[in-house]
Amino acid sequence: MALSNTVYNLLFKRTSTFMLTIAVGSFAFERGFDRLTEYIWESHNHGKLWKHIKDKYE
Amino acid sequence: MAGAVTRVFSSKLLKTHPSLVQINVSHYSTTKGWSKSKKAFMTTLGMFAGGAGALLYALESSCVQAGDLELHPPHLKWSHSGWLDSFDHASIRRGYEVYKNVCAACHSARFVCYRNLVGVSHTEAEAKREAEEIMVEDGPNDKGDMFKRPGKLSDSFPSPYPNEEAARAANNGAYPPDLSYITAARHGAEDYVFHLLTGYMDPPAGVQIREGLYFNPYFLGGAIGMAQALYNEIIEYEDGTPATQAQLAKDVSTFLRWCAEPEHDTRKRFAIKALGLTALLSFGLFYLKRYKFSSLKSRKISFKPPSKQ
Numbered sequence: 001m002a003l004s005n006t007v008y009n010l011l012f013k014r015t016s017t018f019m020l021t022i023a024v025g026s027f028a029f030e031r032g033f034d035r036l037t038e039y040i041w042e043s044h045n046h047g048k049l050w051k052h053i054k055d056k057y058e
Numbered sequence: 059m060a061g062a063v064t065r066v067f068s069s070k071l072l073k074t075h076p077s078l079v080q081i082n083v084s085h086y087s088t089t090k091g092w093s094k095s096k097k098a099f100m101t102t103l104g105m106f107a108g109g110a111g112a113l114l115y116a117l118e119s120s121c122v123q124a125g126d127l128e129l130h131p132p133h134l135k136w137s138h139s140g141w142l143d144s145f146d147h148a149s150i151r152r153g154y155e156v157y158k159n160v161c162a163a164c165h166s167a168r169f170v171c172y173r174n175l176v177g178v179s180h181t182e183a184e185a186k187r188e189a190e191e192i193m194v195e196d197g198p199n200d201k202g203d204m205f206k207r208p209g210k211l212s213d214s215f216p217s218p219y220p221n222e223e224a225a226r227a228a229n230n231g232a233y234p235p236d237l238s239y240i241t242a243a244r245h246g247a248e249d250y251v252f253h254l255l256t257g258y259m260d261p262p263a264g265v266q267i268r269e270g271l272y273f274n275p276y277f278l279g280g281a282i283g284m285a286q287a288l289y290n291e292i293i294e295y296e297d298g299t300p301a302t303q304a305q306l307a308k309d310v311s312t313f314l315r316w317c318a319e320p321e322h323d324t325r326k327r328f329a330i331k332a333l334g335l336t337a338l339l340s341f342g343l344f345y346l347k348r349y350k351f352s353s354l355k356s357r358k359i360s361f362k363p364p365s366k367q
């Protein structure tokens with residue numbers, strides 16, 4: 001229980017830190033999730049997107 | 059971390075114990091009072107109805123539509139066919155070349171602007187150069203006269219004819235439709251456009267084609283007012299791709315599909331996000347459902363009939 005207890009005491013116990021955890025957590029999650037999905041999209045369509053061919057024209 | 063997760067879930071996902079659930083489902087069955095033969099009859103009936111429905115559905119969705127006379131375009135494997143496949147933007151760029159040098163002689167695409175090309179198939183400088191090649195009527199100026207000016211990014215692709223009547227008069231009465239949304243407006247979408255452009259042939263024996271019409275089995279009725287537009291090597295691609303007829307048709311079909319559905323890539327990019335996020339959320343929802351139901355399922359309800367005093 002050590003870890004979940006620490007997490008609870010540090011982050012979830014007080015409303016102020018709980019709200020802060022939600023705000024920071026969602027920001028971090030969104031960054032990570034976007035990077036992951038962009039990576040999937042770009043590696044799946046490698047060579048087909050505009051960003052892959054635009055060097056030829058600039 | 060993993061240990062914490064297992065401990066959170068160590069309540070066995072709030073499982074209810076079977077011994078607590080006393081309700082026997084079969085108490086509520088409507089078929090309890092039925093005789094054996096009635097059950098057998100209803101089962102057979104249900105199987106027949108289901109089978110007939112499945113057969114109808116299979117016939118309806120099969121590609122054999124022998125009732126029609128025209129040829130349905132077979133589905134091709136486009137580079138953007140799959141769930142997560144983007145457009146091939148090099149192909150859109152070549153398709154624009156084909157459109158501009160061949161199709162634009164007769165067809166307009168007035169819902170597509172030069173600015174739409176920026177970041178899709180052309181850089182901003184290139185798109186500006188493309189736009190400046192056309193002359194656009196603008197005005198009135200401070201003397202009240204209309205004047206011509208070179209195109210800007212915000213101008214749409216030029217129309218070859220001033221109005222539909224002029225277009226018909228120049229094409230034997232047939233109206234070359236605006237191509238902006240053509241793949242959305244025809245069954246078979248880009249498959250149709252591709253086969254239409256490559257499907258010209260001599261009419262089969264016994265089929266008479268009027269003067270000024272051409273035989274194309276993919277066109278409704280077979281006689282189309284558009285002459286074959288694409289031949290090998292009619293234009294030269296700037297990127298050196300061999301300009302065979304099939305290549306030209308493939309590129310212009312991809313381009314037209316992009317015109318009709320410019321949001322295509324964004325849509326599929328967001329499909330990855332939406333599917334990923336809902337997949338994650340479904341774990342939480344599953345847990346929530348078990349959580350809410352755990353109290354309901356482990357509760358015992360007894361009914362006490364009101365006594366008559």
